[in-house]
Amino acid sequence: MDGLYIGLDVSDKVTHICCVDYLGKVIWCGEAATDPEALASKLKKHCKTITRIVLETGSLSSFLYHGLNERGLPVTCVCARHAKGVLSVQTNKSDVHDAEGLANLARTGWFKAVHIKDTQTHLHRARLKIREQLVKAHGAMRNQMRGLLKLFGLRLGVVNTPNKRNERLLMLFAQKPELAEIMKPLMDALAALEVQIKVATHELTKRATSDPVCERLMSVPGVGPITALTFINSIEDPARFSRSSDVGAYAGLAPRRFQSGERDNKGHISKFGDGQLRSTLYEAANNLLSRVKRPFPLQTWGKALVQTKGAKRARVAVARKLATLLHSLWRSGEKFKWETA
Secondary structure, eight states, rough: OSSSEEEEEESSSSEEEEEETOOEEEEEEEEEEHHHHHHHHHHHOOOEEEEEEEEESSHHHHHHHHHHHTOOEEEEEEEEEEHHHHHHTTTSEEEHHHHHHHHHHHHHHOSOOOOOOOOOHHHHHHHHHHHHHHHHHHHHHHHHHHHHTTTTTTOOOOOOSHHHHHHHHHHHHHHHHHHHHHHHHHHHHHHHHHHHHHHHHHHHHHHHOOOOOHHHHTTTTTTOOOHHHHHHHHHOOOGGOOSSSSHHHHHTTEEEEEETTTTEEEEOOOOOOOHHHHHHHHHHHHHHHHHHOOOHHHHHHHHHHHHHHOOOHHHHHHHHHHHHHHHHHHTTOOOOGGOOO
């Protein structure tokens, strides 16, 4: 049973396993609980010599990858989108057939391995994700409040701070007193969220200012602590990319392309890759174009694009350039220089 290749089709509770030899003959099929210890025990019992184990990206892929790797098993994670193209050629779709397809994918080597981030990196990303979710919830509640007030002909207007919002609400409730009690739960929830957002932002800012790489990236105009931390924890290792220009495509900021014969169509950005990194770079690009007062070449280039291509396309293009610039600074160890930007 030398040279065996394993495919793992992972689901929430049970993982289907298929083991094939170097010719593609199925040696053993089974299933085990979706747990590294249970899977390792099952594999070592039925498959003595394992050349490669393949599983797809998913919510449990990091947990299983690190768990199997710690137990000495040669595991590789592949992009689910790429694997879908291979698995779709099967006539019947089932977990057993998917496991066999992944095993043959492992056998042929026709895949590109996905970088799995370290557990510590995922902990840092969890902090960023929690803050992001708090901000989204705050925005949704604030918009809900505006919508409810408009039902009664009341307009909240532009309020940039909690104190101004509360002052404005008191003025509106004077016109419609019965709304005060109804809106109180929403106002209390907004206040609680603002406290948590402030705490989360303070903690992340403290982490960023104490990290020399983050401090270097924050020297770029428009890039703040959240953007720097998101960039570092999304890339994790700058050596992953041989060219800094590839980072924009990794974040899904490169345009789609369909080329065949005389046809060569370029569409909107792919939006593949890390969505959190993409949105953070886009926000940083918006800050660079609209808030940074001191002019420099990248900003001038972006503002020229606004005139010819529109604001949204200009922000995307500047975000892509920012990704290249941040990666280049990270690798070189230099700080941003205004005169050469």
